[in-house]
Amino acid sequence: MKKTYNNKAWFFVLPVFIMVAFNALVPLMTVVNYSVQETFGDNVFTWSGVQWFSDTLTSDRFHAALLRQLEFSAIVLAIEIPLGLFIALNMPKKGFWVPVCLVLMSLPLLIPWNVVGAIWNIMALPDLGLLGRAINSLGIPYNYTRQPYSAWFTLVLMDVWHWTSLVTLLCYAGLVSIPDAYYQAAKIDGARPWAVFRYIQLPKLRHVMTIAVLLRFMDSFMIYTEPQVMTGGGPGSSTTFLSLDLVKTAIGQFDLGPAAAMSLIYFLIILVISWLFYTLMMRNEEA
């Protein structure tokens, strides 16, 4: 059969192509452009090759920020995933309380990120805030503007408050989609609750859990607004995560070249970790 060529069809794709170009390709290429040049203002650019990349990769400051970022994501995932799952497992599956729980769980997700930062900023104030006063009155010295561990504790707590719901909602959706027959069969087979969790619920939740971990990893790895509002990266640079460091470099110091190189590396790290994780989770799928 002869294939008909009708190139008019391309016109239909054109709008999308233009949109994607302006949204993603052009800005990305601009960044690539900056990352290999040196600028002194007045639109004067000189070629610098991979200078900025090697500078960034060998910079102690970058290493420190990357390490903080990895630690933050690890801690946040280690808390939010099990906690979210635990809450989902204990949420009612039918009846009056289902919508109530669902609305309560979605509330934190509806609050704008900078407001979340502001809420916790005020709440954790050691002299005025409810949380800050409460902790101090227990005899534990707490001041997130002075002590790194207090700042970290507050940021982790804030992120857990803000995002555990997302994990819960995803897991809950996965749980309610498990057909009743599985639970009935397990009952008949004499399975204990732990075995039901281990052999029915967990395997059936694998897909949604993968999505949940990926979303939480990417979001926590790129976190900016909340720590920016809450601590501004301090005290010192103890909560200066990659994104905060990047913005400081780009806008604070106007080092466009290094900042561009840094953001490309940042992007690649997220891409590689996400890809690795997804591949590992899905590897046994059709075994």
Add this chain to the structure above:
Amino acid sequence: MAKISIENLRHSYLPEPTRDEDFALKRVHLDWADGGAYALLGPSGCGKTTLLNLISGLLHPTEGRILFDGNDVSALTPEKRNIAQVFQFPVIYDTMTVYDNLAFPLRNRGVDEGEIAKRVASIAEMLELSSSLKTRASGLTADGKQKISLGRGLVRSDVNVIMFDEPLTVIDPHLKWQLRSKLKELQQRIRRTMIYVTHDQTEALTFADQVVVMNNGEVVQSGTPIELFDKPRHTFVGHFIGSPGMNLMPCEVKGSKALVAGAEIETANAKSAKGGKLELGVRPEFIQLAKKGIDANIVKVADIGRMRVVEARLGNGQPLKLIVPEGEDIPSSNVKLAFDPSHAFVYVDGWLAGDMRGSSTAVGANS
């Protein structure tokens, strides 16, 4: 293994049922012998799955009792009742191997591994799963998965009853037949009580020694496949079982004869018909083309292989179907039909005239 008695069983999904219609299952009495093969047959929503879940203990009855070997088990959990159930959609533990799936119910009961290995091996052989014991259960086809579900029931030697809830729904047509004969063969070999729920008459009639036909939450007839065919106790059974189903014609009664379209037809039970809505029921297999008999016109002839289904109309327009063997001539005009008197029954309000009504409905009707 156990003898199962169902006494006065009623079930409603509503918290406070009052009217008869509130009950998904309206008063059922049944007695099932140990080691038998039983089928619950009926259309969707007739209450057969409800009855099954009541027996397995997944549901608890609103009223009535279930006895296994004379012991009341109505309040016990499925685990305590020691039953096995195969569901409509194959239930397997995805992450486990076939071996671990089969071993699961035994491990949960603390059986030692040596004994488990022996039992799993023998069940796997019976179900032709021996070669795939080490593979992951999720990789199997639907019929393989369904065999695993069955195997998890068989592997426990002490189960009281094995129940099947439309187990062939998701199986490919050509494998359905295979799996069905496998089931029947297993039943005859191990002689465990098995209850098979289905809406497919072929599955029910080929599997079971005793078929319980249900409609609208009540048992309309319980009997051997032959009984259901020869003497349906309710027009529903006549219509639901057999293909094509029983012919039903509004009629009047005169002595032992039924009057249809002006003709007198000798019947088996017209004498005991009194009051109510009267219908004459005759299966297409028991109507013949004859030299003399009732006048009819032929509307359509469908060849279904070894026989033909003939659609005819009586003088008053009443349609009916009959089966004519291959090779017999079908006259084009002046058609006369003869009904077999021993298989022509009069039904009163749907129930076989003169027959003791099922105890289930007799009680149900009073309440």
